[in-house]
Amino acid sequence: MDLTPAPETTALVSALDALLAKESTPARVRVAETTGFDPALWATVTSFGIPGLALDAEIRSDELLVALAETAGTHLASVPLVETLVTASLLSGCTGEDAARLVAHIADGDIATFVLHPIRTAVAQLVPAGAIADIVLAYDGTDLTATIAPAPETMVANVASLPLADRDLNAGERLVLASGQHAAEIFATAQRRWQLLTAAQLVGIADKALQIGVEYVRGRVIFDRPVATFQTVAHRLADHVTDLDGARLLVQEAAWAADIHSPRATELATMAFCFIGEKATTIVGDCLHYHGGYGFTLEYDIQLYYRRARAYPLVWGPVAQEWQRLADELYGAVPMGAA
């Protein structure tokens, strides 16, 4: 057993962390809330090599990807880092000239995303990064296709100012990238990876919110004593950091399982998604609560974390229902007609 990250992971994460600390300040995050996107930050992140890291199967590991996603969460980066990493990985699993052309676009900084669930209609709703993506991949149960069309650059107004948009997949050039069993497999991997990277991003969000909360309760005096000296506050924060450490370990274990092609990779990713998907809202919510009335104001940063902690899992779907999917993974689906 060894929980020490690979040296490349540590180096890349600390470089990205330093970059985001400078370029994804709360002030910049607030400016980007009108569009859900910070183009200047995207340019920086692209030149840092984010798409390339996922395109190259030699460099790419889930261990690295979750570490990058957690860092993006910590800084509330207003760029489609998770969608880019997952979609680039998905595209690199496709063969043929069309796929190669799209890979080249992504390497140049074009934004690509994918529709999270198999599509039933031509219009996919609330596609993550849909407002800013020029390339949208979708799977219809048979084919994995790409729609190439200029990004609408208008987001559906939403609680966390995420660049979500409804996309008509027939509007624009449409290419078939993969079909049949191959398409099904690589799409399932993309779903698993999006859940896992989102879980990692939520770990980053909750971690930073907890730091903000801890700092606040240490400094803020009420009833002539720091808020932190009330046991009800200190003990709840102790519970939260325990859950958070557990969530991070779960994310790391799921990434490791994927990297070694363990049959448990999918169930662990869903576990991580469900666990932190619920805990993040509670952790960040309590940290907001300990700000008292100030936590309710837009002036304090904690609300930025609160809205995103709630929104990210919802982009996928209700966590309450996701437990059923986890059960299917663990116990097999219930036969039709039973119960």
Place this chain on the structure above:
Amino acid sequence: VDFELGERSEAFRAEVREFLDEHMTPAVRERVRASGTMHDWELHKALAAKGWIAAGWPVEYGGQGRSPLEMTAMREELKKRHVPVEGLGMTMLVTHTIRRCGTEAMKADIIPRAINGEILICLGYSEPQGGSDVASARTSAARDGEHWVIDGQKVFTTMAETAQYVFLLTRTNTSVPKHKGLTMFLVPLDTPGITIDPIATLGGERTNQVFYDSVRVPDSARVGEVDGGWDVLMTALTYERSGIGDDSRMYNTAVDVARKAPDDAPYSITTSVVRERLARMATDREVAKLLGRRSCWIESTGGIPTAESSMHKLFNAESHLRWSTELLDLLGPAGLREVGDPDAPADGDIVEEFRRAVILPIWGGSSEVQRRIIAERHLQLPRSD
């Protein structure tokens, strides 16, 4: 990154499993249930014959030099089979402390007998008024020439009915702050003046109150310095802080019951409520496992997991307790049937766990103590009240 315990650990696990197939018989379980004593001498001696009482100790002290990760694999297997090793754990905790703080004569006397499985040592810390505030001990030890005379009362001295020694916390000085006037002794339980009365518990386990009435022991029974008892206790606390990794026995039992249930039973695996509950429990068990294994890994690199072990103890105890009652709810009325009832689901294992699990957030450092450690040592929060 590697989340496996490793080949050596897995090989050792297989060896332990094979041993338990032979020795952890239903008869052992029956003896434990009948007596309430979480110890079985036959099994204990068989473990000693394998050299596993102190498997994690260095070879020069009579151990096998096994790594913290191998020990984790062993503890996981022991937990999985519900092996009564509480007595072994306490004995080795004290023996470890004696190795660090005892005199040469005491080491030569106690360590070989402990490792050979000849003696058990129980813990005489808690007192009726003290609870988790162990340092408030009032049981007194007064010097009388080359002897000490001990008077007082202890509670929750589990295993006193079968152990040979008690590791006793006494007050030797009342004119200093409470942590500074304590002294530890290793007292033979057959010393005149000791009375052991059983205390029955919710979980069916026997514990005891022990009375000390003018109990005379030689100064050679002292462990550590006079008034230095707190330091000795702290040494004991650093022993195998890491606890267990994977402890999925109750979960596996529940899944098994749900799979075998008729479709119309409220606890059938085809019911969505049951599926959600079990999936949530699986996730909590995974997190508890990871927090436990992280501590083991820190130990294996030579570190001492402090806040990390508290996190594992807290999460494991709280989630285990919560699931022991939620699982019972899933069973519905059938869950009320207890061990011995042929119609009890899982032979009453789940209701037995419900009775037992309430102790988990209380003993070995209550959840409140763990939260304080995490808040102060890890989050760097000021002392709270």
